Amino acid sequence: MTALLLRDLKLSIRAGGGALIGVLFFMTVVAVIPFGVGPDLNLLSRIGPAIVWIGALLAALLGLDRLFQTEREDGSLDLLLMQEHPLVLVVLVKCLAHWLANVLPLVIASPLLGLFMNMDEVAIGAVMLTLLVGSPALTFIGAVGAAVAVTLPRGGLLVSILVLPLCVPVLIFGVSASYAAVEDPAPFLPPFLILTAITMFFAVLGPVGAALALRNAGD
Amino acid sequence: MTALLLRDLKLSIRAGGGALIGVLFFMTVVAVIPFGVGPDLNLLSRIGPAIVWIGALLAALLGLDRLFQTEREDGSLDLLLMQEHPLVLVVLVKCLAHWLANVLPLVIASPLLGLFMNMDEVAIGAVMLTLLVGSPALTFIGAVGAAVAVTLPRGGLLVSILVLPLCVPVLIFGVSASYAAVEDPAPFLPPFLILTAITMFFAVLGPVGAALALRNAGD
Amino acid sequence: MRLMAENLSAHRGEDLIFSNISFNLRRGEALVLTGRNGSGKSTLLRVVAGLIRPAAGQVEWRGADGQKGVNAAEACHYLGHRNAMKPELTVAENLAFWRDFLRDMEGGSGVTIGEAAEMVELGAILHLPFGYLSAGQQRRMAFAKLLVAYRPVWILDEPTAALDTSAEALFARLIRAHLHAGGIVLAATHQPLDFVASQRLEMKGFQYADMEEGI
Amino acid sequence: MRLMAENLSAHRGEDLIFSNISFNLRRGEALVLTGRNGSGKSTLLRVVAGLIRPAAGQVEWRGADGQKGVNAAEACHYLGHRNAMKPELTVAENLAFWRDFLRDMEGGSGVTIGEAAEMVELGAILHLPFGYLSAGQQRRMAFAKLLVAYRPVWILDEPTAALDTSAEALFARLIRAHLHAGGIVLAATHQPLDFVASQRLEMKGFQYADMEEGI
Amino acid sequence: MTESLAITKFSDLANPTRFLALAARILPWLSALTTLLFAVGLYLAFSTEGDYQQGDTVRIMYVHVPAAWLSMMCYSVMALSAIGTLVWRHPLADVSHKAAAPLGAAFTLIALVTGSLWGKPMWGTWWVWDARLTSVFVLFLMYLGIIALNRAMDDPSRAARVSAVLILVGFVNIPIIKFSVDWWNTLHQPASVIRLGGPTIDGEFLRPLLVMAVAFTLLFFTLHIMAIRNEIWRRRVSTQRRMAARLAGREG
Amino acid sequence: MGHAFYVYTSYGISGFVTLALVLWTVIDGRARRRELAELEASGLRRRSAAPMAETPRS
Ligand code: HEM
């Protein structure tokens, strides 16, 4: 399993772009938003958390659709399927590798991005925390989509229709928890706990679903 | 050439996600932003153009990095390289197909998206126009990156560093032209013309650069 | 040690590809599949490897102790048409990954990466990215994968495609050694393989006589 | 019509793969390359096809009128290790694309898609997505690609890998027909191909004697 | 009524032929009852008084709420069938969730459209991105996705298994829809009928609402049984066609 | 109240969608039944014409 993790990390650094793409994409977004809202720092800080979260969604989705496709194309998927390691674990490890290589850098970079967006410390901390807790859910959901995409002879399109809707709740709770940390009346904990619950839930459901789909790919 | 265009369109509809991905993605983003910024319609309409443009950037990037990679993996690239058609033209056609399948739907959907974002008619028109004019540049820039990615056995990283910074000027001029159309003091034409110039510049430089890189892929 | 298949039949899409195939392989026995293109050899191998669910019948594996311990698929190495190696990683990295991931099954142990590469006569190019190798070299390295982790059963789908004659002889030698050590081999091939196959099966594709059963 | 190579040598990465290779092929002539795995057969074919720039020497093509009109690559069909077909598209769509994209060169004309599929004995499965075919069927369809658009020169890299014996005979027949019609064939192979090769070249990999020239 | 039907469907009717026979017996009664209930429901809907606050528009409720309920119930039925597919590998379960998807999409569409039409006079806008509306919209997209997925794959049993996975994963959306009004304070009405502590809605509105709800439910089951039957027939046709093609190929 | 428009439109659209659904289901069922009947007719003939397909089973 560690072997798989290491290999996937190596691959995503050598071939995919990985870490930098997310951060760079984010920088681009940050560079553009001020043109939209004008140099209104208050406003920037207000939409900051939402923007950071959307950036994370993007980063999580980039390349995720090919999580299993590449394995299938070169025949590795067959060997992964044949082993006694529970397939769920294999999926989990692959998700982890993807998250580490593609999403974690964004989480780490988020304070910097928060500064650009003129967010205050509490907001930055809250965004970072919610991202850390919530973004794995995006990867897990995406993994189900990627697994389904493998089974389809010609169906990338469908996958996005199926996956994106499921990401919406994660985003909603992530963003609302971040805001709750800043705005007084709303309590931070409830949405944050729900977010944690969602992530934990998908940490189970995602790999199980993906493993089921892969098992049934059968070809 | 028409054959290539048609094949690429078919492929992107069948396998890659294509049209719907951009639009759907956008819907999700739009669905989330109100949660972030609150149901403040004014604010929504103010950041609308920037959001639509960022969506277009994403749509342009989705799958673009694999524009030539898939061709190479199944050996088609060899045959494309061998023909007497000027390679520049082949690249141009492939860019066109990608733009048609991935970015154009977003341009077409942008009025709808504008409505969701509560933008007024002028702003919607301006965004659509700037997108139509500016987004091809994103595809062309991406094509160079994709071509470089093919030539480098392990160079995904480089590509992202190369492509995104080049996209920033396009984005900035596109967004500022859209805003100029709405806000009175700023004139619309200068940024719009610069945007046109950028697109025309990259329409030449992009395919030429990509073709050069592909020719020298040599393996 | 025994690998048994009973009355296997398999679908692809909606089409029945083959039906009623049975075999029974003991230690040191080899089964060679032959047959026309598209007759279902690869499909059968994939069914045995547990990659396609059979429409009927089952595959059974009994370990050295005669118990039905593990799943048949887990006792197998599968070398398909595709090599299951990443072109971006070096040969050594690829082999090391499969060694660590597959791990030895009890009852035997794999050789080191260097030795495996020597055994397929490519010890000198371990440091090259896999994508740089020639077609035959890639195939050899994919075969070396079978040597780094021990599995009693080898399932080989046209192992010698793209190989030169000396490499063919080499593969035959390695397969003989595996059989000799008590392994089991299942191979599909179009070229005569130079090892004593104790059993042969010619795939004929779908049998019209079986049609009623397929539905 | 003539395909000539003079003193070709080629690098891969930093390594010299072969050097000083020359040949001269006229209408109806075939050159068969043999040699060990990794000896540089595919590299030579890719050099001729213009896909790798030679380190020294050049490839020249003269059309029917004896003029050096077009680039050598443009007179060639290249069938490499990979099939250049999209698994998502049906066989018919794939063939139609290559027909329309490659177009006939002057001096001949390709057959229709249906005919080409019939010629490789797979007329019945034109509607299947290419990814569904068996390895041998994929190879045959990749060969059918050579038939839908006319090119005087065929460059074939192990065309018969994964083929059954009847298909091997079929390919040999098609190649003979092409030669008979005045075509030129350059093939690399490990298996004896059943057509009269007017020339043979055994690749030996890099020759130490040539080293001085390589540097 | 619905319970027992669901139970018979999953355990007793192991084989499709028995299902077809039973369907043929049940369907006439079921469709007659549905029509009757719709007649009664519609009569009640237009004969009761309007709300003092919402006026006539309260009548939209009699369509909107049952359709919204059904959109969720249909998904639950699909989820049950999906479990049947994955756990018991029952072919009838495959057919059942495939047949239900278009029905669910239709009911969701009705809920969305009537909701929008109600929203304009009540909230002053057709659409807001609030949690419930968004999640219902997401449900609609998921129905479409599942339908498309089923169509994209040419191996029906594989398609059934893969879409079953997706249905189960997508089931998370159902509680979100149901409880969204409690979790966020939104524009939308909180539950007033199906809630702990009994309904809080006035009996005046409750009666037509309940009749319409039962009518819609029966409609769903009638259509579902018919669609399952159609799907079984479709599969039989394609199996026989393939056999015929093979025989023809052999003769020729 | 002036809200009649919304009420009737929503009933109209709902009715339309429901009717379309019912009709589609019924028509689909009819078509399948017809196909089945056709196959039954020709299939029987085919089986009698090619009895060899039946023989191996017995
Ligand atoms: C497109 C917009 C709308 C959508 C998607 C929607 C969706 C739903 C859903 C899913 C339910 C079932 C909830 C449950 O069982 O707990 C529901 C119930 C209900 N909706 Fe809507 N709705 C929309 C607009 C409206 C509007 C504008 C009103 C009125 C102002 C409204 C009033 C109600 C009422 C009264 C219920 C019944 C709640 C109960 O008693 O449980 N809805 N709606």
Ligand SMILES: Nc1ncnc2c1ncn2[C@@H]1O[C@H](COP(=O)(O)OP(=O)(O)OP(=O)(O)O)[C@@H](O)[C@H]1O
């Ligand atoms: N970038 C590179 N750096 C170093 N060596 C390379 C590189 N790319 C390829 N090679 C080597 O070039 C040699 C020639 O490969 P080629 O594919 O031409 O062989 P081949 O004769 O076709 O073999 P086969 O019969 O296996 O197909 C191989 O030994 C390969 O390892």
Ligand SMILES: Nc1ncnc2c1ncn2[C@@H]1O[C@H](COP(=O)(O)OP(=O)(O)OP(=O)(O)O)[C@@H](O)[C@H]1O
């Ligand atoms: N989804 C599908 N629908 C219909 N037919 C399919 C599908 N997938 C594969 N097939 C068919 O299944 C048959 C069996 O293929 P298989 O790969 O097992 O053949 P094979 O004996 O290995 O042939 P080869 O010698 O060419 O490798 C082929 O005729 C192929 O066209």
Ligand SMILES: [Mg+2]
């Ligand atoms: Mg095969």
Ligand SMILES: [Mg+2]
């Ligand atoms: Mg070669």
